[in-house]
Amino acid sequence: MTLAISPAARAAMAEWLTHLRALDGRADLTVKAYGADVAGYLSFLAHHRGGTEGLAALAQVPLSDLRAWMAHERGRGVAPRSLARSLSAVKGFTGWLAEREGVDATAVLSARAPRFQKKLPRPLSIDAAADVLDSVGDDARSPWVAARDTAVVTLLYGCGLRISEALGLTGADHPLAQVLRIRGKGGKERLVPVLPAARAAVAEYARLCPHDLTATAPLFRGTRGGPLNPRLIAAAMERTRNRLGLPATATPHALRHSFATHLLGAGGDLRAIQELLGHASLSTTQTYTAVDAARLMEVYARTHPRA
Known part of the structure; x- marks a missing residue:
């Protein structure tokens, strides 16, 4: 699909990416990935809706059009995990644009990401x-x-x-x-x-x-x-x-996972482990509780006399 993004939309996207890099401190690879996600989304909208639109309209995309984009991405073979990341980028751009343009972006911001099975970290023993x-x-x-x-x-x-x-x-x-x-x-x-x-x-x-x-x-x-x-x-x-x-x-990277899992298994406090790892959200660190629980179930199944 040939990109058909309006100059105004391109300029807005570039400004948003600069904001991510300078003010939010996002890594260069993250900014590059978000830029590609949003560029693909804007290109789809231009083709889907038959032409470029103003910035305010881009911030007020109806849920039906957003779902059409998500269906298009799934049809291209994009995995649910990758689509969830793309949707996060689209939401970030749309929310920033809506605030700048003074419009309501509830439809896009309330959209749910596709469900996917989160991969648990695989620590070493x-x-x-x-x-x-x-x-x-x-x-x-x-x-x-x-x-x-x-x-x-x-x-x-x-x-x-x-x-x-x-x-x-x-x-x-x-x-x-x-x-x-x-x-x-x-x-x-x-x-x-x-x-x-x-x-x-x-x-x-x-x-x-x-x-x-x-x-x-x-x-x-x-x-x-x-x-x-x-x-x-x-x-x-x-x-x-x-x-x-x-x-x-x-x-x-598995060594970092092992660090967290072994601390947790030894009775480490989840909040303290979050600080040591530098996780912004406790929910990210809580993944290790699932890892530890999975390990305990393996031991139980292997060693319990009635298992």
Whole structure:
């Protein structure tokens, strides 16, 4: 379908995306995805309604037209989860536009997203996580690269960091303090305690690293001295899980899931875990209660004498 978006709508969309990036602090990839979602929606409306319309009309799209767009997307094979994300983007743009134009966008804003089965995180067991940390550097080409990979995965599991957050550390963060100030999604800051094992792993990496870890440069480096590419950590995890016989779900991000699940299983407070992970909503963190419940049911079914 050829895009047929009016110049005014394009300008409004660009202004909204700038707002998301600058004021809401959304990540560049998120802004790009939202822009593609809204552009597709506006293009559909232009074809569906036989031409471009004013901005006020775009903010007051009737529910029938919105449903026609959703049906069109499903007909293209868009999965319910992806369509729910697209609808979230459309709602965000429409709500912003309606406020700017002073009109009512209730029809769009009240639309329900398609239902889909949420995928539960797939954490590693405590023993498997320990095995990964102990052996992730075994296939490295040099001792300093082995120490680097070990330090990164130790931060993911020991502190619950996202890979982007771990690789966002700079030389100024070394040596690691007992508490790190992490800037996560949306530019939100949080304080994360650092285990002695994580501090020791990073210190060993810094001792062996052949590159000058200046205060303003990335802490974790590639072999040529540039910023460490996250794909290299993913590759190290892939080699490790194959060697240990772990499932394909044993990824770098699974270590963050494991951090949360193991804390919860040990009696950790859900609100505290939310703060440690940097989740904006408690409902996101509550996913881990389902994971823990699923694990308990597996143990029950496997071990109960009458099961």
